[in-house]
Amino acid sequence: MKFEEKTLSKESIYKGNITEYTVESVELPNGKVSTREIVRHPGAVAIMPFTSEGKMIFVEQFRKPIEQTIYEIPAGKIDDTDTDPEETGVRELKEETGYYAHEFEFVKTFYTTPGFTDEVIHLYRASSLEEQEEAALDEDEFLELIELSFEEAWQAYEDSKIIDAKTIMALLYWKIELLQTNKEGENNG
Amino acid sequence: MKFEEKTLSKESIYKGNITEYTVESVELPNGKVSTREIVRHPGAVAIMPFTSEGKMIFVEQFRKPIEQTIYEIPAGKIDDTDTDPEETGVRELKEETGYYAHEFEFVKTFYTTPGFTDEVIHLYRASSLEEQEEAALDEDEFLELIELSFEEAWQAYEDSKIIDAKTIMALLYWKIELLQTNKEGENNG
Numbered sequence: 534m535k536f537e538e539k540t541l542s543k544e545s546i547y548k549g550n551i552t553e554y555t556v557e558s559v560e561l562p563n564g565k566v567s568t569r570e571i572v573r574h575p576g577a578v579a580i581m582p583f584t585s586e587g588k589m590i591f592v593e594q595f596r597k598p599i600e601q602t603i604y605e606i607p608a609g610k611i612d613d614t615d616t617d618p619e620e621t622g623v624r625e626l627k628e629e630t631g632y633y634a635h636e637f638e639f640v641k642t643f644y645t646t647p648g649f650t651d652e653v654i655h656l657y658r659a660s661s662l663e664e665q666e667e668a669a670l671d672e673d674e675f676l677e678l679i680e681l682s683f684e685e686a687w688q689a690y691e692d693s694k695i696i697d698a699k700t701i702m703a704l705l706y707w708k709i710e711l712l713q714t715n716k717e718g719e720n721n722g
Numbered sequence: 723m724k725f726e727e728k729t730l731s732k733e734s735i736y737k738g739n740i741t742e743y744t745v746e747s748v749e750l751p752n753g754k755v756s757t758r759e760i761v762r763h764p765g766a767v768a769i770m771p772f773t774s775e776g777k778m779i780f781v782e783q784f785r786k787p788i789e790q791t792i793y794e795i796p797a798g799k800i801d802d803t804d805t806d807p808e809e810t811g812v813r814e815l816k817e818e819t820g821y822y823a824h825e826f827e828f829v830k831t832f833y834t835t836p837g838f839t840d841e842v843i844h845l846y847r848a849s850s851l852e853e854q855e856e857a858a859l860d861e862d863e864f865l866e867l868i869e870l871s872f873e874e875a876w877q878a879y880e881d882s883k884i885i886d887a888k889t890i891m892a893l894l895y896w897k898i899e900l901l902q903t904n905k906e907g908e909n910n911g
Contacts, residue, residue: 535791536784536864547735547743549759552838554736554743559786567862569786570738572761574838595725596836597748597758602724603836644886646834646841647785647792649741649763654887673756675725697833698843698887705894712901 536562538569551575551610552650574652578622579608581640581703582632582659584680589707590630590662591686591700594676604679604689605700608654618642618655626659630678631668634659640706645698654699658706683707725751727758740764740799741839763841767811768797770829770892771821771848773869778896779819779851780875780889783865793868793878794889797843807831807844815848819867820857823848829895834887843888847895872896 538559546554553573561567582590591604609625611618619637627633640656670676681689689695690704727748735743742762750756771779780793798814800807808826816822829845859865870878878884879893 534784534789535782535866537791538784538786547745549745550757552759552761554761556736556738557786561862562864565861568739570741571787572741572743572838577837593724595723595727596833597727597746598760598838598840599833599836600723601836602726641890642882642885643890644785644788646839646888647788647790647886648766649761649787650835650839651787652835672754673750675751677724693831696831697836698891699835701830701832702887702891702894705891705898708898709894709901712898 538562538567541566570649572650572652574650575613576611576618576651576653576655577608578611578618578625578655578657579606579699579703580622580626580634580657580659581606581707582626582630582634582662584662586680588680588682589686589703590632591679591681591689591695592629592676593679594674596697601696603696603700604681604686604694605697606703608699619657622655622657622659627665628669628671629674629676631664631666632659632662633665635661635663641702643702656699656702683711727751727756730755759838761839761841763839764802765800765807765840765842765844766797767800767807767814767844767846768795768888768892769811769815769823769846769848770795770896771815771819771823771851773851775869777869777871778875778892779821780868780870780878780884781818781865782868783863785886790885792885792889793870793875793883794886795892797888808846811844811846811848816854817858817860818863818865820853820855821848821851822854824850824852830891832891845888845891872900 541558607629615621638658730747796818804810827847
């Protein structure tokens with residue numbers, strides 16, 4: 534593979550509950566040796582849930598690394614026992630929002646920031662939502678649900694309440710859908 | 723702040739050349755105690771460089787965490803001595819591509835994945851490019867420049883050669899620009 538860096542040695546520095554920090558010694562294409570700091574992550578699924586009124590459901594939650602409470606699309610980590618990302622997505626949507634989605638379509642798989650982590654996110658679009666039960670959050674998870682129209686969500690983006698890559702991507706996909714179906718004028722953003 | 727988690731203690735596990743891995747003990751909104759694994763990162767700037775023919779310049783590089791050679795928009799880390807992100811962006815564009823951009827517009831600041839890192843990316847749009855000199859890469863940096871039309875870039879996205887969040891965001895912003903100026907039909911993706 535072009536520009537491939539061969540692993541010479543690998544050291545696991547710390548294995549946390551979610552992430553593992555490793556340092557690898559690699560041989561560069563020119564034969565020199567360098568190190569790479571790599572955060573291993575189990576991967577996640579994120580969901581764009583649309584209500585019957587065409588609003589999207591967001592979760593408002595505090596993110597310790599950035600010390601901010603922000604709006605994000607629902608998401609959750611892949612468990613060892615999940616057979617595929619769709620299973621993770623259906624479960625996480627139910628746990629975080631209480632909704633079951635009768636329509637669940639794959640949108641895109643992407644890496645969040647491949648310079649230092651292997652974290653992958655599988656993005657889905659969920660619709661035909663049916664309220665099934667109360668949300669069942671993890672014991673260290675605190676969040677509130679918010680339904681926003683496209684205009685409200687775009688305002689939250691302008692106001693930096695929506696500020697993470699996966700949620701901005703969800704907004705941009707949504708905007709493209711609206712532009713392609715002419716439901717949105719050119720004056721929005 | 724809503725759902726805020728107070729830091730009870732903070733441990734620096736490892737301080738690498740680029741990232742620092744820390745584990746924090748936090749008090750949850752319900753008074754219980756949990757831990758947060760946090761990767762500290764200096765932040766980065768990414769650039770959407772447009773040629774006079776309306777193509778975008780990408781860099782092809784190997785990313786060790788995902789063991790893949792992918793196409794990304796040019797990007798680089800913020801240095802301690804940078805006074806603002808635009809300075810970083812202008813320098814990184816020149817170092818990675820050899821181009822100076824006479825027009826350099828801010829697009830958006832976002833967090834790559836705020837569940838476990840504070841990494842922020844400032845995204846800019848660059849145009850009126852002037853070739854100044856040979857690219858001056860870091861000694862552990864190997865990459866090749868590629869200019870792609872929107873259709874070619876979208877194909878690279880479909881083929882998973884473009885697969886990281888910041889570059890997909892760049893493509894989606896580009897697609898929205900084209901849709902809003904009607905330069906693109908509805909049959910492209």
